[in-house]
Amino acid sequence: MEYLPNIIFAVALLAGIGFFARNVKKLARNIKLGKDVDVSDNKSQRWKNMARIALGQTKMVVRPIAGIMHVIVYVGFIIINIEVLEIILDGLLGTHRLFSPLGAVYDFLIGSFEILALMVIVAVVVFWIRRNIIRIQRFIKPEMKGWPKTDGNMILYIEFVLMLLFLTMNAADFQLQQLGAEHYHRAGAFPVGQFIVPLLDGLSEPSLIWVERTAWWLHILGILAFLNYLYYSKHLHILLAFPNTYYGRIKPQGQFNNLESVTKEVKLMMDPDADPYAAPVEDDTAEPEKFGASDVMDLNWVQLLSAYTCTECGRCTSECPANQTGKKLSPRKIMMDTRDRLEEVGKIMDANNGEFVSDGKQLLNDYITQEELWACTTCNACVEACPVSIDPLSIIVEMRRYLVMEQSAAPTELNNMMSNIENNGAPWPYNQMDRLNWVNE
Amino acid sequence: MSEQLKVKTMQEFMAEGKQPEILFWVGSAGSFDDRAKKISRAFVKLLNKANVDFAVLGTEESSTGDVAKRAGNEFLFQMQAIMNIELLNGYEIKRIVTCDPHSFNTLKNEYPGLGGNYDVVHHTQYLKELIDKGRLTITGEGYKGKRITFHDPCYLGRANSVFDPPRELLAKTNAELVEMKRHKKTALCCGAGGAQMFKEPEKGDMDVNVLRTKGALETNPNIIATGCPYCNTMMTDGIKAHEKEDSVTVLDVAEILANSQGL
Numbered sequence: 001m002e003y004l005p006n007i008i009f010a011v012a013l014l015a016g017i018g019f020f021a022r023n024v025k026k027l028a029r030n031i032k033l034g035k036d037v038d039v040s041d042n043k044s045q046r047w048k049n050m051a052r053i054a055l056g057q058t059k060m061v062v063r064p065i066a067g068i069m070h071v072i073v074y075v076g077f078i079i080i081n082i083e084v085l086e087i088i089l090d091g092l093l094g095t096h097r098l099f100s101p102l103g104a105v106y107d108f109l110i111g112s113f114e115i116l117a118l119m120v121i122v123a124v125v126v127f128w129i130r131r132n133i134i135r136i137q138r139f140i141k142p143e144m145k146g147w148p149k150t151d152g153n154m155i156l157y158i159e160f161v162l163m164l165l166f167l168t169m170n171a172a173d174f175q176l177q178q179l180g181a182e183h184y185h186r187a188g189a190f191p192v193g194q195f196i197v198p199l200l201d202g203l204s205e206p207s208l209i210w211v212e213r214t215a216w217w218l219h220i221l222g223i224l225a226f227l228n229y230l231y232y233s234k235h236l237h238i239l240l241a242f243p244n245t246y247y248g249r250i251k252p253q254g255q256f257n258n259l260e261s262v263t264k265e266v267k268l269m270m271d272p273d274a275d276p277y278a279a280p281v282e283d284d285t286a287e288p289e290k291f292g293a294s295d296v297m298d299l300n301w302v303q304l305l306s307a308y309t310c311t312e313c314g315r316c317t318s319e320c321p322a323n324q325t326g327k328k329l330s331p332r333k334i335m336m337d338t339r340d341r342l343e344e345v346g347k348i349m350d351a352n353n354g355e356f357v358s359d360g361k362q363l364l365n366d367y368i369t370q371e372e373l374w375a376c377t378t379c380n381a382c383v384e385a386c387p388v389s390i391d392p393l394s395i396i397v398e399m400r401r402y403l404v405m406e407q408s409a410a411p412t413e414l415n416n417m418m419s420n421i422e423n424n425g426a427p428w429p430y431n432q433m434d435r436l437n438w439v440n441e
Numbered sequence: 442m443s444e445q446l447k448v449k450t451m452q453e454f455m456a457e458g459k460q461p462e463i464l465f466w467v468g469s470a471g472s473f474d475d476r477a478k479k480i481s482r483a484f485v486k487l488l489n490k491a492n493v494d495f496a497v498l499g500t501e502e503s504s505t506g507d508v509a510k511r512a513g514n515e516f517l518f519q520m521q522a523i524m525n526i527e528l529l530n531g532y533e534i535k536r537i538v539t540c541d542p543h544s545f546n547t548l549k550n551e552y553p554g555l556g557g558n559y560d561v562v563h564h565t566q567y568l569k570e571l572i573d574k575g576r577l578t579i580t581g582e583g584y585k586g587k588r589i590t591f592h593d594p595c596y597l598g599r600a601n602s603v604f605d606p607p608r609e610l611l612a613k614t615n616a617e618l619v620e621m622k623r624h625k626k627t628a629l630c631c632g633a634g635g636a637q638m639f640k641e642p643e644k645g646d647m648d649v650n651v652l653r654t655k656g657a658l659e660t661n662p663n664i665i666a667t668g669c670p671y672c673n674t675m676m677t678d679g680i681k682a683h684e685k686e687d688s689v690t691v692l693d694v695a696e697i698l699a700n701s702q703g704l
Contacts, residue, residue: 251550252546252550252600252601252602253599253600253601254546254550254595254596254599254600254601255546255550255551255600256510256511256551258515258519258551258554258555259515259519262515262516262519263519263555265516266516266519266520266523267523269520270520270523270524291515291516292513292515319627321629321630321632321649321652321653322643322645322649324629324649324652325642325645325646325647325648325649325651325652326644326645326646326647327642327643327644327645328643328644329643371643371644374640374643375642375643375645376635377595377630377632377633377634377635377637377649378511378595378634378635379595379599379629379630379634379635380595380599380600381595381599381627381629381630384599384626384627385627397511397513399513400512400513401513401514401515402513403513404512404513404514405513405514405515405516410512410513410514411640411641413639413640413641414512414636414639414640416639417508417509417512417636417639417640418509418512418514418517421504421506421508421509421517421521422517425469425502425503425504425521426469426472426473426503426504427469427504427508427638427639428469428473428474430472430473432500432503433500434472434473434500435467435472435473435499435500435502436448436450436472436497436499436500437472438467438471438472438473438478438481438482439446439448439482439485440445441478441482
């Protein structure tokens with residue numbers, strides 16, 4: 001029975017990590033539903049981007065208030081994880097404050113964690129106020145109703161409670177140390193916890209131990225639960241921001257990809273030696289390649305990774321000229337819709353032994369309307385604004401390609417513009433022979 | 442209209458067995474749009490002043506296909522691109538200058554993948570280069586005391602990181618440069634990009650160009666400068682929507698330079 005807590009801890013830890021691993025596998029499977037894309041180029045530039053944008057948070061601080069607050073929570077999260085390592089080892093080994101022999105270094109570490117924890121609490125409260133009291137525009141757009149709103153607040157509550165548990169645990173420990181309780185040897189500095197101590201004043205030693213143990217267990221179980229909450233939440237960005245900034249755009253923003261499938265056909269069409277009646281060389285049982293995207297499987301896997309990476313901050317949408325002028329387009333919604341549809345496809349696969357069976361729905365029209373797609377000015381403001389290198393514009397363009405090339409469903413005015421180009425080499429109905437008239441006018 | 446411009450076509454260069462220093466890609470707007478034609482003329486006046494031996498394609502030029510590509514018609518874009526590339530490669534063109542950031546972007550970034558590799562510059566970059574090399578001098582104080590705000594075209598600025606040349610050119614005129622709140626990387630679009638120029642906007646509560654000109658007017662300018670024929674149209678219409686067309690003019694950087702030299 002002596003080892004019961006160790007065993008319970010080990011089981012909880014394994015279950016937490018195991019369940020998370022299962023979700024990661026599902027995530028990887030869903031992302032791989034996307035088309036292949038070559039991102040093996042410019043490795044050193046890609047590593048630099050990841051270091052600068054994800055690790056270094058350079059794009060977050062473009063908006064200083066939210067940016068600095070975010071850096072606090074981010075640094076707090078990473079550094080306090082050193083403490084989580086000690087907690088896990090203590091849990092498995094049945095020790096108490098395993099790292100305390102580090103002495104002064106340990107005191108410094110615990111002291112810093114406490115200060116960071118307090119700063120995280122302050123930042124989280126400010127974030128909550130921005131979302132719920134000040135109601136900053138980008139947090140209350142139509143796509144933020146329901147689960148996205150709940151999710152945003154839920155993350156803040158969890159972080160708040162976890163930090164509070166950490167500080168409570170320390171405060172009770174500190175009090176027990178001062179009472180000279182068994183096992184609670186002098187270790188650590190408690191610059192913040194000491195202010196919680198008066199609240200515990202008058203508690204007996206067993207009660208204090210109960211408080212300390214409860215806080216300890218809830219803290220670590222809370223962390224394991226939070227880890228597993230990630231998959232169901234926009235909070236996945238804490239992991240995926242790293243690969244996403246690595247695989248993100250490195251070409252000039254204005255450069256759209258040239259569709260290879262189209263090049264093949266155009267070259268064949270324009271080749272004077274091509275025999276128009278020749279039988280196609282390719283295997284004619286193969287399905288002809290679809291132009292553009294009408295569903296998530298038509299997008300590439302980096303675009304799908306981005307959909308899971310999006311943390312719904314809405315910086316893209318707040319910079320979007322279409323959205324700012326009251327149009328339905330919201331680049332954030334493009335990413336959220338892509339993710340939600342991909343999740344839906346994943347669930348269908350789960351229910352059908354890993355096979356996708358059409359549910360009669362698709363990303364186009366069922367999630368993203370044509371009105372949204374046609375409102376885009378392709379100005380790249382959304383791409384520039386994203387703190388984790390997401391490119392919503394590339395998805396919009398893929399879907400426009402499907403509409404135009406597979407469905408001939410462009411707005412009439414655009415069809416006129418395109419037939420002008422076809423007929424006379426200009427988007428307006430002017431004669432190509434008049435192209436030089438401007439010189440003499 | 443005014444004095445004769447010196448403009449030679451590639452065919453004429455070929456007939457003489459010569460190569461131009463640079464090809465001026467006029468673009469569909471620069472060739473046909475009444476307002477944009479003035480920009481083409483102003484730019485050519487500067488080229489003539491600097492004695493640049495340039496060529497145009499004239500009636501052989503055709504749409505780059507850029508707008509078709511942004512609209513989603515990759516097919517039409519590649520047809521245009523491959524046709525243009527055959528022509529350009531046939532003439533052994535090495536260097537291209539254009540007043541249209543959309544042509545600039547697609548020629549520079551998207552044509553290479555289809556076999557068209559050229560050194561492509563925007564006219565503001567090229568004019569800056571001419572000044573730096575001492576081939577073009579900008580003198581006089583015609584714009585002294587004028588407040589100019591520069592609107593960054595998306596496909597020049599954000600998309601290709603060309604922010605300084607147009608500003609440096611404007612500074613040569615001794616005008617007072619004022620920046621809008623959203624400029625350079627965070628500049629707001631004029632509303633014409635992504636083929637919006639050719640269609641009615643979707644339902645909303647304002648037009649993008651009206652919002653952008655609002656930002657420009659907040660700087661109390663005499664002139665809104667830009668470097669794109671489409672931005673020019675949108676900003677001009679935006680000024681009218683704010684009923685400021687009597688006090689604020691929209692001009693291309695090339696026009697401002699040409700005006701400053703009395704060209």
